[in-house]
Amino acid sequence: MSEILSTMSSNIIQGKMADMGALTHKALAEGLEAQEILNNGLMPGMNHVGVEFKAGNMFVPEVLRSARTMQASMEVLKPLLAESGGGMVGKVLLGTVKGDLHDIGKNLVSMMCEGAGFEVKDLGTNKEPDAFVAAVKEFEPNVVGMSALLTTTMRAMEHTIKALEEAGVRDTVKIMIGGAPVTQSFADDIGADGYASNAAAAVDLAKQFVGAI
Numbered sequence: 438m439s440e441i442l443s444t445m446s447s448n449i450i451q452g453k454m455a456d457m458g459a460l461t462h463k464a465l466a467e468g469l470e471a472q473e474i475l476n477n478g479l480m481p482g483m484n485h486v487g488v489e490f491k492a493g494n495m496f497v498p499e500v501l502r503s504a505r506t507m508q509a510s511m512e513v514l515k516p517l518l519a520e521s522g523g524g525m526v527g528k529v530l531l532g533t534v535k536g537d538l539h540d541i542g543k544n545l546v547s548m549m550c551e552g553a554g555f556e557v558k559d560l561g562t563n564k565e566p567d568a569f570v571a572a573v574k575e576f577e578p579n580v581v582g583m584s585a586l587l588t589t590t591m592r593a594m595e596h597t598i599k600a601l602e603e604a605g606v607r608d609t610v611k612i613m614i615g616g617a618p619v620t621q622s623f624a625d626d627i628g629a630d631g632y633a634s635n636a637a638a639a640v641d642l643a644k645q646f647v648g649a650i
């Protein structure tokens with residue numbers, strides 16, 4: 438790995454975000470392709486964060502900082518990646534379901550998915566089933582991820598899946614769900630394709646869905 442890429446990778450691990458925009462421009466000026474920076478600078482850093490988070494050696498605030506550090510570089514790279522038409526592993530649509538305003542975990546999933554090379558559209562919180570349906574039609578994601586933190590809003594995930602079925606787009610996507618009260622058996626019960634208990638596992642699941650691992 439070139440020196441600049443290895444600096445970017447360790448900046449992500451350490452959450453040093455201040456230099457990331459400038460470093461990204463510098464790497465591009467040195468002739469590195471956006472894709473190469475993503476694959477060999479940012480992703481190794483974020484993968485390491487995912488492993489440490491799963492192992493319980495890093496905690497939510499640190500992971501959020503790492504994800505924001507990665508985001509600072511992605512802001513520069515995204516238009517270039519989109520231009521080249523390549524780079525993205527797949528598309529993930531995320532949202533917190535109707536009635537629920539919690540978004541810290543969802544945002545973490547969003548940032549980690551971006552870190553893994555997915556193009557992410559985040560609908561935000563308190564999203565009606567119809568908002569998911571409209572976004573699936575417009576954004577055409579490979580994966581739809583729904584988040585709920587309240588036992589009272591979990592059922593909105595089921596309603597959203599039903600709405601996707603009724604709109605005839607259910608089979609165009611894989612559906613993953615998460616949030617503290619959600620379990621694998623609930624996912625099975627409502628007909629989701631998968632459940633993940635944390636952001637790193639969500640990324641693994643999304644990658645499995647698109648055949649990236």
Ligand code: B12
Nearest residue numbers: 537538539540541542582583584587588615616635636639
């Ligand atoms: C922060 C917080 C809030 C903040 C939310 C701020 C925000 N912007 O998100 C505020 C203050 C607004 C809030 C409000 C309320 N809250 Co609140 N809140 C919490 C708290 C303390 C932390 C949640 C959190 O962010 N955790 C950290 C993140 C990183 O973890 P996470 O969300 O679980 O996400 C991880 C995984 O679940 C997974 N994941 C998450 N989403 C997804 C999605 C996909 C697709 C996948 C695959 C994975 C995945 O990956 C994430 C990262 O690893 C929890 C308690 C707790 N310890 O969980 C209560 C808690 C969730 N809240 C609770 C309640 C009751 C409420 C209120 C009703 C309180 C009230 N009376 O007003 C309101 C409801 C508002 C609403 N309509 O949504 C209860 C829920 C009880 C229940 N079983 O239903 C909890 C459990 C507290 C408690 N013990 O009573 N809350």
